[in-house]
Amino acid sequence: MPILSLIIWLTILGGLLTLFVGDQRCRMTALVISILAFVLSLGLYFGFDNNTAEMQFVEFAEWLPSFGINYSLGVDGISAPLIILTTFINVIVVISAWEVIKDKPAMYLASFLIMTGFMVGVFAATDSILFYIFFEATLLPMFLIIGIWGGPRRVYATIKFFLYTFLGSVFMLIALIYMGSQADSFAIKALHDLALSSKAQTLIFFAFFVAFAVKIPMWPVHTWLPDAHVEAPTAGSAVLAAIMLKMGGYGFMRFSLPIVPDASQQLAWLVILFSLIAVVYIGFVALAQADMKKLIAYSSISHMGFVTLGMFVIFGIIAKSADGVESGHAVMALEGAMVQMISHGFISAAMFLCVGVLYDRVHSREIADYGGVANTMPLFAAFMVFFAMANAGLPGTSGFVGEFMVILATFKANFWFAFLAASTLILGAAYTLWMVKRVIFGDIANDNVAALTDINQREKIMLGLLAAMVLFFGLWPNPMVDMMHATIENLVTQVTTSKL
């Protein structure tokens, strides 16, 4: 059964169907489709062979023979978990929009479903041009979601979002075409095997770097993210943080590292530098925010700093461990980056949804407008405190696992890198918990807070599902790690094999 195509086209065509059934019945339709897609994606987990780094669930069809572009899909250990995350978040998104979106709900849900199809396509594509098509296609639904259902400065935010990402990715397109014409094939596998000179590698590295650094985003090209997050509707922020950012991280692992290993090695210092700046400096920026969504947005950037750090610190680890005898720590760094991406998908989505719950009731995101929410919304307070703890990396939650793995592996490369990265565990705890303290605890601040009602059944399900995931992977990350282990070992081999 072509599971991947089924998921992609079910959500895209289902999105169109949602559009046509009208505003009355769109919610149920969207829910059924999103659950169906999630169930299908679970098939990827149960049918997955953990022992191979080869692509699985492979699909192939000739598409544009005159260009050598094929419709080829497949998953391995790094893409399968991301696809399952995507379809899971999609279910949450549909639940979150249930009665909140009153203006054109059919189109809203349709945009999310179609976008989910594209995002699954990004992770599933094994042809580089197909990847690029899906990568770019996600822009338009998100552009509309922010622009139509967003906050007061939505137009500025959404155009900035679109142009930043578009500018980043066009260079990647040139690089892909260039390599495609060298290799006579656009298959990602063929690009992995393509020999490239040092100069070409450097140029290609930067082309990819611009695309993925904007997407993930890294300091200093992160400025679109706080704007987009603040203005986007709640579900838009959740998808943006949970999945769209991961497309950048995924791109680094699928393209930059294996295709240009030598340039990656030479320029790893640059990425590590930016990552550490993101982790430390952006952490401080987050501390200063007065807007809850902005604070979470900056915290996302800081967390993504861990991801890029984990990905590029492997060169330092390999250099330290003579002759690559001990590649185990390199594997651990990459796995930590992956785990961090998945876990951040759950936690950041949950944090944004928590803010959304408050925003739906009070219509403010300012921390100063709240205080003592625990008194009127005890159950919600429990959830929010839990997610905040997870965001700060509390052991027992999934937020801890990834960060810990990355820091542990970084110690093998350079003590000071690890020291800087680790010190921000404290910083992360500071900004998240301080926000929680000001919003949740204390005396009831004003009449708005006094009038709050606790979360309803729908919100309980939504947050409960996410909390279960955070806890599950915090206590027992093995299913996820086992899935990606073989692929990442293979990736480390690829990265350590020079192409020169």
Add this chain to the structure above:
Amino acid sequence: MENLGLAAPEMFLLCAICLILVGDLFVSEERKPLSYGLSQVALIVTLILTWWVSPEEGAVSAFGGSFIMDQMSVVCKAWILIVSIGVFLYSRDFVNSHRITNGEYYTLALSGVLGMMIMVSSATMLTLYLGLELLSLSLYAMVALKRKDEKSSEAAMKYFILGALASGALLYGISMIYGATGSLHFDVIATQLAAGGQGSTAAVFGLAFLVVGIAFKFGAAPFHMWVPDVYEGAPTSVALYISAAPKIAAFALAIRFLVDGLETAHNSWQVMLIVLSLLSIGIGNLIALAQVSIKRMLAYSTISHVGFILLGILAGSQQGYSAAMFYAITYSFTSLGAFGVILAMDRMGVEVNLLTDLRGLFRRSPMYAVVMMLLLVSMTGVPPTVGFYAKLAVLSAAIKADLVWLAVIAVVFSVVGAFYYLRVIKYMFFDEPVEPQPVLAPMDVQLGLTINGAAIILFGIFPGLIMAACAAAFGL
């Protein structure tokens, strides 16, 4: 002479034009829509005839080798006719409501189509010139169709004077090349130049004038000055006409001269086209940013797209030519749709001129807004619309020709271009409407626009459908 039947579509169209022209004189005022119906029938029959006479493979010529029917001309003609059918459909109500004389609009437009078909099928420089002049003269007259409108007359005057100058340059170039090779036939010119080594000086001298003429007809910078004025001044239905099918004809013009005739001088014209292409992409995109009139904005956007078409041609490979052809075809029906939406909104004297007139279209008539959005996204070159594949094809041809730097500059400017397309989407989707009533258009126009929008996505998912035809046209 043995193959007269090969020109059957052109002959039929010519007869139909005469019939409509004369018939229009005798038809009473109430029955004027007849000319519209007859014109559409004429186009459809011509389309069928074109398909009928098209050779299975290879090229067939007639009229002593001055008229040729090859794969490229079949595909180009078919698209010129299809796009023209759309042009007439979208123009109909505008032509009626703005009191433009029916018979004149349709006969002039049809003779323009005839001119384009002759251009596409010409195998000698003179046939090509004849077709080009037939097209140009029709266009000059059409721009001036709103006789009492000052802007319209001014635009026509500018277009005519500059156009005459360009035709002169073209003719001068033709005479130089004739002098250098002693023939008007493209195939003879090609063999002569190939035999004479790297093209004689006179031929290259003539080539420079040819390129000027081609650039003017295309509307490529720095010969683009007429484009914005004509788009703005001409009746919208005429601007629609100019922006769509003639781009395919101009592509054929360039291919016939530069590839069929002067391919051996590729090194010389490649440099010229690089300059034209860079300037077009740069100037088109940058100046479009500053426009407040939607027609002028589309004019500058056309200029930038012409730059991309030239980028494909200058790559100098079969792949590049077919990419440019794909670009020209897809652009012409994208532009068709964009003007179609503007025309559909333009009724009862409520002229759509400023970008801000599109405000809140999404709240007024979601269908038009979505179609327009798809068209604009396609012009931006974002997948999954067909515009992306057009850019992909052209860029990959340029990259294969070792012109990576040119490709990089082109994509950077296309990001600049993204801004003004997005701004229109912003007006349509994110702003509140000034006037709440929905846009009313007759069923057939609605259907046409829906098909137009759907085609953008359909060819975006299955670009192979057109791409294969373009590849086949250049023997790929």
